[in-house]
Amino acid sequence: MKRTLKPIFAINFDEKQIKMTQLDIENYIPHLSIDCVIFGYEAKTLKVLISKHKLGQGSWVLPGGYIRKTESIDAAASRILKERTDLENIFLEQFKVFGAENRIIGSNIRENLKSELEQTFGEENANWMTSRFVCIGYYALVDIRKVNPQNGQLDDYLEWRSINEIPEMIHDHNEILQCGLETLRQHLDQKLIGFKLLPETFTMKEIQELYEAVYAKPFAMNNFQKKMLDSGVLERLEKKFTGAANKAPYLYRFRS
Amino acid sequence: MKRTLKPIFAINFDEKQIKMTQLDIENYIPHLSIDCVIFGYEAKTLKVLISKHKLGQGSWVLPGGYIRKTESIDAAASRILKERTDLENIFLEQFKVFGAENRIIGSNIRENLKSELEQTFGEENANWMTSRFVCIGYYALVDIRKVNPQNGQLDDYLEWRSINEIPEMIHDHNEILQCGLETLRQHLDQKLIGFKLLPETFTMKEIQELYEAVYAKPFAMNNFQKKMLDSGVLERLEKKFTGAANKAPYLYRFRS
Numbered sequence: 260m261k262r263t264l265k266p267i268f269a270i271n272f273d274e275k276q277i278k279m280t281q282l283d284i285e286n287y288i289p290h291l292s293i294d295c296v297i298f299g300y301e302a303k304t305l306k307v308l309i310s311k312h313k314l315g316q317g318s319w320v321l322p323g324g325y326i327r328k329t330e331s332i333d334a335a336a337s338r339i340l341k342e343r344t345d346l347e348n349i350f351l352e353q354f355k356v357f358g359a360e361n362r363i364i365g366s367n368i369r370e371n372l373k374s375e376l377e378q379t380f381g382e383e384n385a386n387w388m389t390s391r392f393v394c395i396g397y398y399a400l401v402d403i404r405k406v407n408p409q410n411g412q413l414d415d416y417l418e419w420r421s422i423n424e425i426p427e428m429i430h431d432h433n434e435i436l437q438c439g440l441e442t443l444r445q446h447l448d449q450k451l452i453g454f455k456l457l458p459e460t461f462t463m464k465e466i467q468e469l470y471e472a473v474y475a476k477p478f479a480m481n482n483f484q485k486k487m488l489d490s491g492v493l494e495r496l497e498k499k500f501t502g503a504a505n506k507a508p509y510l511y512r513f514r515s
Numbered sequence: 516m517k518r519t520l521k522p523i524f525a526i527n528f529d530e531k532q533i534k535m536t537q538l539d540i541e542n543y544i545p546h547l548s549i550d551c552v553i554f555g556y557e558a559k560t561l562k563v564l565i566s567k568h569k570l571g572q573g574s575w576v577l578p579g580g581y582i583r584k585t586e587s588i589d590a591a592a593s594r595i596l597k598e599r600t601d602l603e604n605i606f607l608e609q610f611k612v613f614g615a616e617n618r619i620i621g622s623n624i625r626e627n628l629k630s631e632l633e634q635t636f637g638e639e640n641a642n643w644m645t646s647r648f649v650c651i652g653y654y655a656l657v658d659i660r661k662v663n664p665q666n667g668q669l670d671d672y673l674e675w676r677s678i679n680e681i682p683e684m685i686h687d688h689n690e691i692l693q694c695g696l697e698t699l700r701q702h703l704d705q706k707l708i709g710f711k712l713l714p715e716t717f718t719m720k721e722i723q724e725l726y727e728a729v730y731a732k733p734f735a736m737n738n739f740q741k742k743m744l745d746s747g748v749l750e751r752l753e754k755k756f757t758g759a760a761n762k763a764p765y766l767y768r769f770r771s
Binding site: 328330331 | 614
Protein backbone atom coordinates (compact mmCIF):
# COMPACT_ATOMS: atom_id res chain seq x y z
CA MET A 260 0.00 0.00 0.00
CA LYS A 261 2.86 2.34 0.78
CA ARG A 262 4.45 4.08 -2.16
CA THR A 263 7.29 6.51 -2.64
CA LEU A 264 6.30 10.16 -2.50
CA LYS A 265 6.39 11.85 -5.86
CA PRO A 266 7.96 15.28 -6.26
CA ILE A 267 5.34 17.92 -5.54
CA PHE A 268 5.26 19.69 -8.88
CA ALA A 269 5.39 16.62 -11.07
CA ILE A 270 2.00 15.15 -10.29
CA ASN A 271 0.05 13.77 -13.20
CA PHE A 272 -3.55 14.45 -12.34
CA ASP A 273 -6.23 12.85 -14.41
CA GLU A 274 -7.46 15.79 -16.52
CA LYS A 275 -11.07 14.69 -16.50
CA GLN A 276 -11.12 14.27 -12.76
CA ILE A 277 -9.81 17.77 -12.19
CA LYS A 278 -12.41 19.25 -14.51
CA MET A 279 -15.16 17.53 -12.56
CA THR A 280 -13.92 19.04 -9.35
CA GLN A 281 -13.82 22.48 -10.89
CA LEU A 282 -17.43 22.17 -11.93
CA ASP A 283 -18.37 20.56 -8.66
CA ILE A 284 -17.40 23.26 -6.18
CA GLU A 285 -20.69 25.09 -6.73
CA ASN A 286 -22.56 22.00 -5.59
CA TYR A 287 -20.92 21.95 -2.16
CA ILE A 288 -21.57 24.01 0.97
CA PRO A 289 -18.65 26.43 1.35
CA HIS A 290 -16.66 26.75 4.60
CA LEU A 291 -17.93 23.42 5.97
CA SER A 292 -16.05 20.12 5.78
CA ILE A 293 -16.09 16.66 7.30
CA ASP A 294 -13.02 14.82 8.57
CA CYS A 295 -13.19 11.17 9.52
CA VAL A 296 -11.37 9.16 12.18
CA ILE A 297 -11.72 5.63 10.78
CA PHE A 298 -10.92 3.02 13.44
CA GLY A 299 -10.01 -0.57 12.70
CA TYR A 300 -8.67 -3.32 14.97
CA GLU A 301 -6.04 -5.85 13.99
CA ALA A 302 -3.34 -7.89 15.74
CA LYS A 303 -4.38 -6.56 19.18
CA THR A 304 -3.83 -3.03 17.92
CA LEU A 305 -6.26 -0.16 17.41
CA LYS A 306 -5.52 1.52 14.09
CA VAL A 307 -6.64 4.62 12.21
CA LEU A 308 -6.74 5.05 8.43
CA ILE A 309 -4.80 8.17 7.49
CA SER A 310 -3.79 9.69 4.18
CA LYS A 311 -0.51 10.87 2.77
CA HIS A 312 -1.41 13.97 0.81
CA LYS A 313 -0.15 14.48 -2.73
CA LEU A 314 0.25 18.20 -2.09
CA GLY A 315 1.38 20.19 0.95
CA GLN A 316 4.81 18.56 0.77
CA GLY A 317 3.28 15.20 1.56
CA SER A 318 1.44 16.13 4.72
CA TRP A 319 -0.46 13.49 6.63
CA VAL A 320 -4.19 14.19 6.82
CA LEU A 321 -7.39 12.57 8.03
CA PRO A 322 -9.61 11.42 5.16
CA GLY A 323 -12.22 14.10 4.61
CA GLY A 324 -14.40 15.90 2.15
CA TYR A 325 -17.14 18.42 1.55
CA ILE A 326 -20.92 18.35 1.94
CA ARG A 327 -23.13 18.54 -1.15
CA LYS A 328 -25.87 21.13 -0.99
CA THR A 329 -28.41 18.37 -1.57
CA GLU A 330 -27.27 15.80 1.01
CA SER A 331 -27.48 15.62 4.79
CA ILE A 332 -24.26 15.81 6.77
CA ASP A 333 -24.63 12.13 7.75
CA ALA A 334 -25.08 11.16 4.08
CA ALA A 335 -21.99 13.20 3.22
CA ALA A 336 -19.96 11.38 5.87
CA SER A 337 -21.20 8.00 4.60
CA ARG A 338 -20.28 8.94 1.04
CA ILE A 339 -16.80 10.12 2.05
CA LEU A 340 -16.24 6.86 3.96
CA LYS A 341 -17.51 4.79 1.03
CA GLU A 342 -15.15 6.66 -1.31
CA ARG A 343 -12.15 5.86 0.91
CA THR A 344 -12.95 2.36 2.22
CA ASP A 345 -15.20 0.94 -0.51
CA LEU A 346 -17.61 -0.10 2.28
CA GLU A 347 -21.27 0.78 2.75
CA ASN A 348 -23.35 0.83 5.92
CA ILE A 349 -20.40 1.66 8.11
CA PHE A 350 -21.02 2.53 11.76
CA LEU A 351 -20.30 6.24 12.04
CA GLU A 352 -21.18 9.11 14.35
CA GLN A 353 -20.38 12.80 14.52
CA PHE A 354 -18.47 13.66 17.66
CA LYS A 355 -17.45 17.32 17.59
CA VAL A 356 -17.25 20.46 15.50
CA PHE A 357 -13.86 22.10 15.13
CA GLY A 358 -14.44 25.77 14.53
CA ALA A 359 -11.44 27.85 15.64
CA GLU A 360 -11.27 30.88 13.37
CA ASN A 361 -7.63 30.25 12.46
CA ARG A 362 -7.60 26.45 12.21
CA ILE A 363 -6.71 26.66 8.53
CA ILE A 364 -6.10 30.26 7.53
CA GLY A 365 -3.40 30.72 10.13
CA SER A 366 -1.39 27.75 9.00
CA ASN A 367 1.85 28.18 7.06
CA ILE A 368 1.37 24.79 5.50
CA ARG A 369 -1.92 26.04 4.13
CA GLU A 370 -0.21 28.94 2.36
CA ASN A 371 2.15 26.56 0.59
CA LEU A 372 -0.75 24.29 -0.20
CA LYS A 373 -2.66 27.18 -1.70
CA SER A 374 -0.10 27.90 -4.39
CA GLU A 375 0.03 24.20 -5.25
CA LEU A 376 -3.75 24.06 -5.46
CA GLU A 377 -3.81 27.15 -7.68
CA GLN A 378 -1.53 25.44 -10.18
CA THR A 379 -3.77 22.40 -10.23
CA PHE A 380 -7.30 23.67 -9.81
CA GLY A 381 -7.10 27.35 -10.72
CA GLU A 382 -7.33 30.39 -8.49
CA GLU A 383 -11.06 30.34 -7.78
CA ASN A 384 -11.09 26.76 -6.60
CA ALA A 385 -7.89 27.20 -4.62
CA ASN A 386 -9.41 30.20 -2.85
CA TRP A 387 -12.51 28.15 -2.05
CA MET A 388 -10.50 25.19 -0.77
CA THR A 389 -8.19 27.28 1.40
CA SER A 390 -10.82 29.61 2.83
CA ARG A 391 -11.86 29.21 6.44
CA PHE A 392 -13.47 25.84 7.10
CA VAL A 393 -15.50 24.68 10.06
CA CYS A 394 -14.98 20.93 10.31
CA ILE A 395 -17.43 18.33 11.59
CA GLY A 396 -15.54 15.35 13.05
CA TYR A 397 -17.00 11.88 12.47
CA TYR A 398 -15.62 8.63 13.78
CA ALA A 399 -16.23 5.27 12.14
CA LEU A 400 -15.67 1.65 13.14
CA VAL A 401 -14.83 -0.79 10.39
CA ASP A 402 -13.85 -4.41 10.00
CA ILE A 403 -10.31 -3.83 8.87
CA ARG A 404 -10.22 -7.03 6.81
CA LYS A 405 -13.10 -5.82 4.66
CA VAL A 406 -11.64 -2.43 3.85
CA ASN A 407 -10.20 -1.84 0.40
CA PRO A 408 -8.56 1.59 0.78
CA GLN A 409 -9.28 3.88 -2.17
CA ASN A 410 -7.26 7.00 -2.85
CA GLY A 411 -9.21 10.23 -2.94
CA GLN A 412 -8.27 12.81 -5.53
CA LEU A 413 -5.53 14.28 -3.37
CA ASP A 414 -4.34 11.12 -1.59
CA ASP A 415 -0.97 9.76 -2.54
CA TYR A 416 -1.76 6.67 -0.48
CA LEU A 417 -3.78 5.62 2.55
CA GLU A 418 -2.26 3.73 5.46
CA TRP A 419 -3.46 2.03 8.63
CA ARG A 420 -1.46 3.37 11.55
CA SER A 421 -1.48 2.19 15.16
CA ILE A 422 -2.81 4.88 17.48
CA ASN A 423 0.62 4.76 19.11
CA GLU A 424 2.33 5.66 15.84
CA ILE A 425 0.33 8.58 14.50
CA PRO A 426 2.58 11.08 12.71
CA GLU A 427 2.21 14.83 12.93
CA MET A 428 -0.71 15.76 10.70
CA ILE A 429 -1.82 18.96 8.99
CA HIS A 430 -3.80 21.75 10.75
CA ASP A 431 -5.65 20.44 13.83
CA HIS A 432 -6.00 16.86 12.57
CA ASN A 433 -4.06 15.35 15.50
CA GLU A 434 -6.48 17.08 17.88
CA ILE A 435 -9.45 15.78 15.86
CA LEU A 436 -8.06 12.23 16.00
CA GLN A 437 -7.44 12.45 19.74
CA CYS A 438 -10.96 13.74 20.34
CA GLY A 439 -12.37 10.91 18.20
CA LEU A 440 -10.37 8.41 20.26
CA GLU A 441 -11.73 9.83 23.51
CA THR A 442 -15.25 9.58 22.13
CA LEU A 443 -14.65 5.96 21.11
CA ARG A 444 -13.49 5.20 24.66
CA GLN A 445 -16.63 6.73 26.15
CA HIS A 446 -18.96 5.06 23.67
CA LEU A 447 -17.32 1.65 23.85
CA ASP A 448 -18.79 1.35 27.32
CA GLN A 449 -21.91 3.46 27.05
CA LYS A 450 -23.12 2.18 23.72
CA LEU A 451 -21.36 -1.20 23.65
CA ILE A 452 -20.23 -0.74 20.08
CA GLY A 453 -17.04 -2.76 20.45
CA PHE A 454 -18.42 -5.68 18.52
CA LYS A 455 -18.24 -3.62 15.33
CA LEU A 456 -14.48 -4.01 15.54
CA LEU A 457 -14.54 -7.78 16.15
CA PRO A 458 -15.48 -10.81 14.07
CA GLU A 459 -18.96 -12.20 14.68
CA THR A 460 -17.84 -14.59 17.40
CA PHE A 461 -14.96 -14.14 19.79
CA THR A 462 -13.55 -15.35 23.08
CA MET A 463 -13.65 -13.37 26.31
CA LYS A 464 -9.90 -12.96 25.96
CA GLU A 465 -10.31 -11.43 22.51
CA ILE A 466 -12.81 -8.82 23.61
CA GLN A 467 -10.67 -7.98 26.61
CA GLU A 468 -7.72 -7.45 24.30
CA LEU A 469 -9.84 -5.10 22.20
CA TYR A 470 -10.79 -3.07 25.27
CA GLU A 471 -7.18 -2.95 26.38
CA ALA A 472 -6.09 -1.74 22.94
CA VAL A 473 -8.74 0.99 22.88
CA TYR A 474 -8.14 2.20 26.42
CA ALA A 475 -4.39 1.63 26.21
CA LYS A 476 -4.35 -0.04 29.63
CA PRO A 477 -4.76 -3.53 31.07
CA PHE A 478 -7.93 -4.72 32.78
CA ALA A 479 -8.08 -7.32 35.55
CA MET A 480 -9.46 -10.46 33.89
CA ASN A 481 -12.01 -11.44 36.52
CA ASN A 482 -13.43 -7.96 36.86
CA PHE A 483 -13.58 -7.50 33.11
CA GLN A 484 -15.35 -10.81 32.56
CA LYS A 485 -17.88 -10.07 35.31
CA LYS A 486 -18.60 -6.61 33.93
CA MET A 487 -19.11 -7.87 30.40
CA LEU A 488 -21.37 -10.70 31.51
CA ASP A 489 -23.34 -8.46 33.87
CA SER A 490 -23.99 -6.01 31.04
CA GLY A 491 -26.17 -8.66 29.45
CA VAL A 492 -25.13 -7.86 25.89
CA LEU A 493 -23.12 -11.02 25.31
CA GLU A 494 -24.56 -14.34 24.27
CA ARG A 495 -22.47 -17.43 25.12
CA LEU A 496 -22.42 -20.04 22.40
CA GLU A 497 -22.41 -23.79 23.01
CA LYS A 498 -19.03 -25.45 22.91
CA LYS A 499 -18.68 -28.01 20.17
CA PHE A 500 -17.68 -31.35 21.58
CA THR A 501 -14.14 -32.24 20.64
CA GLY A 502 -11.49 -34.29 22.35
CA ALA A 503 -10.08 -31.11 23.92
CA ALA A 504 -13.45 -29.49 24.54
CA ASN A 505 -12.91 -28.71 28.17
CA LYS A 506 -9.79 -26.76 27.37
CA ALA A 507 -11.31 -24.70 24.58
CA PRO A 508 -12.59 -21.28 25.65
CA TYR A 509 -16.22 -20.36 25.24
CA LEU A 510 -17.15 -18.31 22.22
CA TYR A 511 -19.44 -15.27 22.58
CA ARG A 512 -21.31 -13.02 20.27
CA PHE A 513 -23.23 -9.79 20.84
CA ARG A 514 -26.97 -10.12 21.16
CA SER A 515 -28.56 -8.32 18.24
CA MET B 516 -41.96 40.00 30.06
CA LYS B 517 -44.83 38.65 27.96
CA ARG B 518 -46.35 41.06 25.46
CA THR B 519 -49.19 40.90 22.98
CA LEU B 520 -48.21 39.75 19.50
CA LYS B 521 -48.24 42.54 16.98
CA PRO B 522 -49.82 42.01 13.54
CA ILE B 523 -47.20 40.54 11.23
CA PHE B 524 -47.11 43.27 8.62
CA ALA B 525 -47.20 46.22 10.99
CA ILE B 526 -43.75 45.83 12.56
CA ASN B 527 -41.77 49.02 12.96
CA PHE B 528 -38.20 47.96 12.50
CA ASP B 529 -35.48 50.40 13.39
CA GLU B 530 -34.28 51.53 9.96
CA LYS B 531 -30.66 51.79 11.01
CA GLN B 532 -30.70 48.32 12.52
CA ILE B 533 -32.01 46.81 9.30
CA LYS B 534 -29.37 48.57 7.25
CA MET B 535 -26.67 47.14 9.50
CA THR B 536 -27.98 43.66 8.98
CA GLN B 537 -28.03 44.14 5.25
CA LEU B 538 -24.40 45.18 5.28
CA ASP B 539 -23.55 42.50 7.79
CA ILE B 540 -24.52 39.37 5.86
CA GLU B 541 -21.22 39.37 3.98
CA ASN B 542 -19.38 39.12 7.28
CA TYR B 543 -21.03 35.86 8.27
CA ILE B 544 -20.41 32.27 7.19
CA PRO B 545 -23.32 31.25 4.94
CA HIS B 546 -25.32 28.06 5.53
CA LEU B 547 -24.09 27.66 9.12
CA SER B 548 -25.99 28.78 12.21
CA ILE B 549 -25.98 28.29 15.97
CA ASP B 550 -29.06 27.60 18.05
CA CYS B 551 -28.92 27.69 21.84
CA VAL B 552 -30.76 25.73 24.49
CA ILE B 553 -30.42 28.04 27.50
CA PHE B 554 -31.25 26.25 30.74
CA GLY B 555 -32.15 27.94 33.99
CA TYR B 556 -33.51 26.55 37.25
CA GLU B 557 -36.14 28.22 39.38
CA ALA B 558 -38.85 27.12 41.83
CA LYS B 559 -37.84 23.44 41.51
CA THR B 560 -38.38 23.68 37.77
CA LEU B 561 -35.93 23.36 34.89
CA LYS B 562 -36.65 26.07 32.34
CA VAL B 563 -35.51 26.99 28.85
CA LEU B 564 -35.38 30.50 27.38
CA ILE B 565 -37.29 30.55 24.11
CA SER B 566 -38.28 33.31 21.72
CA LYS B 567 -41.55 34.34 20.19
CA HIS B 568 -40.61 35.38 16.67
CA LYS B 569 -41.84 38.64 15.18
CA LEU B 570 -42.21 36.98 11.80
CA GLY B 571 -43.37 33.53 10.74
CA GLN B 572 -46.82 34.20 12.21
CA GLY B 573 -45.32 34.35 15.67
CA SER B 574 -43.49 31.02 15.67
CA TRP B 575 -41.62 29.91 18.75
CA VAL B 576 -37.88 29.50 18.15
CA LEU B 577 -34.70 28.79 20.04
CA PRO B 578 -32.45 31.84 20.36
CA GLY B 579 -29.84 31.61 17.65
CA GLY B 580 -27.61 33.46 15.24
CA TYR B 581 -24.87 33.30 12.67
CA ILE B 582 -21.09 32.94 12.87
CA ARG B 583 -18.85 35.83 11.84
CA LYS B 584 -16.10 34.94 9.41
CA THR B 585 -13.57 36.25 11.93
CA GLU B 586 -14.74 34.49 15.09
CA SER B 587 -14.57 30.91 16.34
CA ILE B 588 -17.81 28.98 16.69
CA ASP B 589 -17.45 29.07 20.49
CA ALA B 590 -16.99 32.85 20.40
CA ALA B 591 -20.06 33.14 18.18
CA ALA B 592 -22.12 31.10 20.65
CA SER B 593 -20.88 33.26 23.55
CA ARG B 594 -21.77 36.42 21.65
CA ILE B 595 -25.25 35.14 20.79
CA LEU B 596 -25.83 34.23 24.43
CA LYS B 597 -24.55 37.61 25.62
CA GLU B 598 -26.90 39.35 23.16
CA ARG B 599 -29.92 37.47 24.53
CA THR B 600 -29.13 37.18 28.27
CA ASP B 601 -26.87 40.19 28.87
CA LEU B 602 -24.49 37.79 30.66
CA GLU B 603 -20.83 37.06 29.97
CA ASN B 604 -18.76 33.99 30.81
CA ILE B 605 -21.74 31.67 30.60
CA PHE B 606 -21.12 27.92 30.79
CA LEU B 607 -21.85 26.61 27.31
CA GLU B 608 -20.98 23.59 25.20
CA GLN B 609 -21.76 22.40 21.72
CA PHE B 610 -23.68 19.14 21.76
CA LYS B 611 -24.69 18.19 18.21
CA VAL B 612 -24.85 19.32 14.62
CA PHE B 613 -28.24 19.25 12.92
CA GLY B 614 -27.63 18.77 9.23
CA ALA B 615 -30.62 17.17 7.53
CA GLU B 616 -30.77 18.49 3.97
CA ASN B 617 -34.41 19.59 4.31
CA ARG B 618 -34.47 20.88 7.89
CA ILE B 619 -35.33 24.37 6.67
CA ILE B 620 -35.92 24.31 2.93
CA GLY B 621 -38.64 21.72 3.22
CA SER B 622 -40.63 23.64 5.77
CA ASN B 623 -43.86 25.42 4.78
CA ILE B 624 -43.36 27.88 7.58
CA ARG B 625 -40.06 28.82 6.00
CA GLU B 626 -41.77 29.71 2.72
CA ASN B 627 -44.13 32.10 4.49
CA LEU B 628 -41.22 33.47 6.47
CA LYS B 629 -39.28 34.09 3.28
CA SER B 630 -41.83 36.49 1.83
CA GLU B 631 -41.96 38.35 5.15
CA LEU B 632 -38.17 38.54 5.25
CA GLU B 633 -38.10 39.83 1.67
CA GLN B 634 -40.34 42.73 2.62
CA THR B 635 -38.12 43.60 5.53
CA PHE B 636 -34.59 42.80 4.44
CA GLY B 637 -34.78 42.67 0.64
CA GLU B 638 -34.55 39.69 -1.66
CA GLU B 639 -30.83 38.99 -1.39
CA ASN B 640 -30.82 38.85 2.38
CA ALA B 641 -34.04 36.85 2.49
CA ASN B 642 -32.52 34.31 0.10
CA TRP B 643 -29.43 34.08 2.29
CA MET B 644 -31.45 33.69 5.49
CA THR B 645 -33.79 31.04 4.07
CA SER B 646 -31.15 28.99 2.25
CA ARG B 647 -30.13 25.62 3.66
CA PHE B 648 -28.53 25.92 7.08
CA VAL B 649 -26.53 23.38 9.03
CA CYS B 650 -27.08 24.20 12.70
CA ILE B 651 -24.66 23.69 15.57
CA GLY B 652 -26.57 23.13 18.82
CA TYR B 653 -25.12 24.64 22.00
CA TYR B 654 -26.53 24.30 25.48
CA ALA B 655 -25.93 26.82 28.24
CA LEU B 656 -26.49 26.86 32.00
CA VAL B 657 -27.31 30.20 33.57
CA ASP B 658 -28.31 31.59 36.94
CA ILE B 659 -31.85 32.54 36.04
CA ARG B 660 -31.93 35.42 38.53
CA LYS B 661 -29.02 37.13 36.79
CA VAL B 662 -30.47 36.95 33.30
CA ASN B 663 -31.88 40.10 31.78
CA PRO B 664 -33.50 38.81 28.58
CA GLN B 665 -32.77 41.00 25.56
CA ASN B 666 -34.76 40.77 22.36
CA GLY B 667 -32.81 39.95 19.25
CA GLN B 668 -33.70 41.72 16.05
CA LEU B 669 -36.46 39.27 15.24
CA ASP B 670 -37.66 38.42 18.75
CA ASP B 671 -41.05 39.76 19.77
CA TYR B 672 -40.29 38.64 23.31
CA LEU B 673 -38.28 35.99 25.19
CA GLU B 674 -39.83 33.76 27.80
CA TRP B 675 -38.65 31.16 30.32
CA ARG B 676 -40.68 28.01 29.85
CA SER B 677 -40.69 24.89 31.98
CA ILE B 678 -39.37 21.88 30.05
CA ASN B 679 -42.83 20.38 30.61
CA GLU B 680 -44.50 23.28 28.82
CA ILE B 681 -42.48 23.74 25.65
CA PRO B 682 -44.72 24.78 22.74
CA GLU B 683 -44.33 23.51 19.19
CA MET B 684 -41.40 25.36 17.69
CA ILE B 685 -40.25 26.11 14.15
CA HIS B 686 -38.26 23.65 11.98
CA ASP B 687 -36.46 21.02 14.10
CA HIS B 688 -36.12 23.23 17.19
CA ASN B 689 -38.09 20.86 19.44
CA GLU B 690 -35.67 18.08 18.47
CA ILE B 691 -32.71 20.35 19.16
CA LEU B 692 -34.10 21.23 22.60
CA GLN B 693 -34.76 17.57 23.42
CA CYS B 694 -31.24 16.61 22.38
CA GLY B 695 -29.83 19.45 24.52
CA LEU B 696 -31.83 18.18 27.47
CA GLU B 697 -30.51 14.64 27.03
CA THR B 698 -26.96 16.02 26.90
CA LEU B 699 -27.56 18.01 30.09
CA ARG B 700 -28.77 14.83 31.80
CA GLN B 701 -25.63 12.95 30.76
CA HIS B 702 -23.28 15.77 31.68
CA LEU B 703 -24.93 16.59 34.99
CA ASP B 704 -23.49 13.33 36.28
CA GLN B 705 -20.36 12.97 34.17
CA LYS B 706 -19.13 16.52 34.47
CA LEU B 707 -20.89 17.55 37.67
CA ILE B 708 -21.98 20.84 36.25
CA GLY B 709 -25.18 21.08 38.26
CA PHE B 710 -23.79 23.74 40.55
CA LYS B 711 -23.95 26.23 37.67
CA LEU B 712 -27.71 26.16 38.09
CA LEU B 713 -27.65 26.62 41.88
CA PRO B 714 -26.70 29.45 44.22
CA GLU B 715 -23.22 29.25 45.73
CA THR B 716 -24.36 27.30 48.77
CA PHE B 717 -27.25 24.88 48.99
CA THR B 718 -28.69 22.09 51.07
CA MET B 719 -28.60 18.43 50.07
CA LYS B 720 -32.35 18.66 49.58
CA GLU B 721 -31.93 21.55 47.15
CA ILE B 722 -29.42 19.76 44.96
CA GLN B 723 -31.59 16.64 44.98
CA GLU B 724 -34.53 18.76 43.83
CA LEU B 725 -32.39 20.09 40.98
CA TYR B 726 -31.46 16.56 39.90
CA GLU B 727 -35.10 15.51 40.08
CA ALA B 728 -36.15 18.49 37.95
CA VAL B 729 -33.49 17.75 35.32
CA TYR B 730 -34.11 14.01 35.15
CA ALA B 731 -37.88 14.40 35.64
CA LYS B 732 -37.94 11.58 38.19
CA PRO B 733 -37.56 11.18 41.94
CA PHE B 734 -34.37 9.84 43.57
CA ALA B 735 -34.25 7.90 46.84
CA MET B 736 -32.85 10.36 49.39
CA ASN B 737 -30.30 8.10 51.08
CA ASN B 738 -28.89 6.80 47.81
CA PHE B 739 -28.73 10.26 46.33
CA GLN B 740 -26.95 11.70 49.36
CA LYS B 741 -24.43 8.84 49.41
CA LYS B 742 -23.71 9.19 45.72
CA MET B 743 -23.18 12.93 45.93
CA LEU B 744 -20.92 12.65 48.96
CA ASP B 745 -18.96 9.74 47.47
CA SER B 746 -18.30 11.76 44.33
CA GLY B 747 -16.13 14.03 46.44
CA VAL B 748 -17.14 17.23 44.67
CA LEU B 749 -19.14 18.69 47.53
CA GLU B 750 -17.69 20.59 50.44
CA ARG B 751 -19.77 20.64 53.61
CA LEU B 752 -19.78 23.98 55.38
CA GLU B 753 -19.78 24.44 59.14
CA LYS B 754 -23.14 25.02 60.73
CA LYS B 755 -23.43 28.30 62.47
CA PHE B 756 -24.40 27.85 66.07
CA THR B 757 -27.93 29.06 66.67
CA GLY B 758 -30.62 28.01 69.11
CA ALA B 759 -32.04 25.65 66.48
CA ALA B 760 -28.70 24.57 65.06
CA ASN B 761 -29.23 20.86 65.29
CA LYS B 762 -32.40 21.13 63.23
CA ALA B 763 -30.90 23.25 60.45
CA PRO B 764 -29.65 21.27 57.46
CA TYR B 765 -26.00 21.40 56.48
CA LEU B 766 -25.07 23.72 53.67
CA TYR B 767 -22.79 22.51 50.85
CA ARG B 768 -20.91 24.09 48.03
CA PHE B 769 -19.00 22.63 45.11
CA ARG B 770 -15.24 22.40 45.51
CA SER B 771 -13.69 24.70 42.93
